[in-house]
Amino acid sequence: MADHPDGFKWFGEGFDGFPKILPDDCVQYMVYIIDSKLNDFNIREQLRKVLAAANALCKELLKGFIWQRDGFGLEIVHQKGHSFLQGRSNFGDSVEDEWLIVYLLRELSRQFHQCWIRVVDSDGEFLLIEAAEALPRWLNPEVADNRVWINSGKLLIVPKAQANGQCRVKALKLDDALTFIQNRASDFIHLPPLESEAFYRLQKYPSQIKNSVHHALVTIPRKLAYVLHETAAYISLAVEAFYLRDPIALRPLQARGSSQLLFPPEDFVTVSVKFTKVGYAQLKGQDFQTPMSWAGRGAKAHTMQGQIGREMGMKITCGFEMLLSDPQNKDKKSVREIKLLLEDLDAGEERLPSDDDISRWEYIQDDESWLNINFEDFDKELSGKGDQIPLGQSAGFGDRTAQDSLRKMVARFEKLLNDDDGPAEDAEDLDDMDKDDDSDSADGTASRDSQSEDGEKETHFDEDRFASMMRDMMGLAPSTAIDTATNGEDNDAILDEGEEMRKVMDGMEAELRQAGALSLDPPTIDKTFCGNDS
Numbered sequence: 001m002a003d004h005p006d007g008f009k010w011f012g013e014g015f016d017g018f019p020k021i022l023p024d025d026c027v028q029y030m031v032y033i034i035d036s037k038l039n040d041f042n043i044r045e046q047l048r049k050v051l052a053a054a055n056a057l058c059k060e061l062l063k064g065f066i067w068q069r070d071g072f073g074l075e076i077v078h079q080k081g082h083s084f085l086q087g088r089s090n091f092g093d094s095v096e097d098e099w100l101i102v103y104l105l106r107e108l109s110r111q112f113h114q115c116w117i118r119v120v121d122s123d124g125e126f127l128l129i130e131a132a133e134a135l136p137r138w139l140n141p142e143v144a145d146n147r148v149w150i151n152s153g154k155l156l157i158v159p160k161a162q163a164n165g166q167c168r169v170k171a172l173k174l175d176d177a178l179t180f181i182q183n184r185a186s187d188f189i190h191l192p193p194l195e196s197e198a199f200y201r202l203q204k205y206p207s208q209i210k211n212s213v214h215h216a217l218v219t220i221p222r223k224l225a226y227v228l229h230e231t232a233a234y235i236s237l238a239v240e241a242f243y244l245r246d247p248i249a250l251r252p253l254q255a256r257g258s259s260q261l262l263f264p265p266e267d268f269v270t271v272s273v274k275f276t277k278v279g280y281a282q283l284k285g286q287d288f289q290t291p292m293s294w295a296g297r298g299a300k301a302h303t304m305q306g307q308i309g310r311e312m313g314m315k316i317t318c319g320f321e322m323l324l325s326d327p328q329n330k331d332k333k334s335v336r337e338i339k340l341l342l343e344d345l346d347a348g349e350e351r352l353p354s355d356d357d358i359s360r361w362e363y364i365q366d367d368e369s370w371l372n373i374n375f376e377d378f379d380k381e382l383s384g385k386g387d388q389i390p391l392g393q394s395a396g397f398g399d400r401t402a403q404d405s406l407r408k409m410v411a412r413f414e415k416l417l418n419d420d421d422g423p424a425e426d427a428e429d430l431d432d433m434d435k436d437d438d439s440d441s442a443d444g445t446a447s448r449d450s451q452s453e454d455g456e457k458e459t460h461f462d463e464d465r466f467a468s469m470m471r472d473m474m475g476l477a478p479s480t481a482i483d484t485a486t487n488g489e490d491n492d493a494i495l496d497e498g499e500e501m502r503k504v505m506d507g508m509e510a511e512l513r514q515a516g517a518l519s520l521d522p523p524t525i526d527k528t529f530c531g532n533d534s
Helices: 040-061 095-111 126-130 174-187 192-198 200-204 207-211 222-230 234-243 277-284 304-325 333-346 355-359 375-382 400-418 423-429 446-450 463-473 481-485 488-514
Strands: 026-033 075-079 082-090 115-121 148-151 154-157 161-163 166-168 213-221 268-276
Touching (some): 026 040, 026 095, 040 075, 040 095, 082 095, 095 148, 115 126, 154 192, 200 207, 213 304, 222 234, 222 268, 222 333, 234 268, 234 333, 268 277, 268 304, 304 333
Antiparallel strands (some): 026 082, 075 082, 148 154, 161 166, 213 268
């Protein structure tokens, strides 16, 4: 029975389960130890050492860090005869969390040179997507799976297979990739430009870890202040519950009284709360009408900053209320922990912090200018003049990361439009997968060189060249490939066929004229046969 292109096997063909697809906003990572001298027991021992080092690395670098949703975590698994470390994290709306995980994995590979690491997300090999401009022509999404590995801090690519002296590109199975690592690790492709593009976002680490959090002064009930002081990371769950709220989630807050609330609006204190920047922006950007249970009972504020802190505090408290009252969240670890803390308070095993206790807590209010966009500075970034801002002064447009990313994007687009050579110069390097299967000639790419023979450029944007570039990137044959691929004999055959068709059409036209079908003056109809009464 014929093999399926994606390697999937139906029942009776050796069915081994349906393909596993990652959910949206998820990143999955695997750490293998490949050594033919080690048996499975020894490999698992080595994996435990790597796991301990990973935990120590997180403890060192992520002190005080808050994840938007899921954190970084590894566990030892055994699948299809291989023991390895595996983890999966849902990063939600914070793409920076995904790149932090890549940074941790790269640092781990530098500590253990025998580790071979794969990392993919719901888009597949996203490191190659990041480095799309520097990819070899043959490395397209159809064959990219299981070819990208991180080892000793480097990004390595499994090369094309060779058979009978010719390079052939086909999809690579995981077992084949592991076999390649074990037997031919020295044959990996290491392209510094590709690696630089793929790891571009890692340049700002580890300093970016501290820059991704935001401290703000908010006014919340004392009971909630106690919970957040115990574990600051609980804030992410509450922000998400508030941000994704629906009418059903709001029901506990619509009652007139507050006796049923876990965090009633009373006994307010002002404390410093740590957020992720994404979470803080989500919370502050939401319009929220004061619920009935809070009407007329919020903390008083006499300044604009105090009013903002009161409003943010109400949103946080309502978020925790919705989080803990939703039955769908009852099995979440953090929700169980919060409920245990509240039970200890109710049982008298713990006490609420006093004003004196709270006065010794951190009291930090970070600058919020990163939330603002100055459109003049934004225009400067688009025009490539952003670097003219004096050192030490804030541009007012996002942060340095946003500026660098925008500048890089604009530079790539300008390069695409102004490139004199274009991608057509590498047309001869196309492999079989890049050529159109409908073309019968090996000279199908020859016409690309003739598309710009006159060498004249009346405008900066050449429509024909742009179309050619797009066809190259999509792996399509040039529009003139079929014409140039036709030899002289085929041209004569086409001409003969056209002449024969013309004779047939002329004969049909003569017959129709003879029958009067093509006459513009129809014959006069005798009215005596029309049945007229006139």
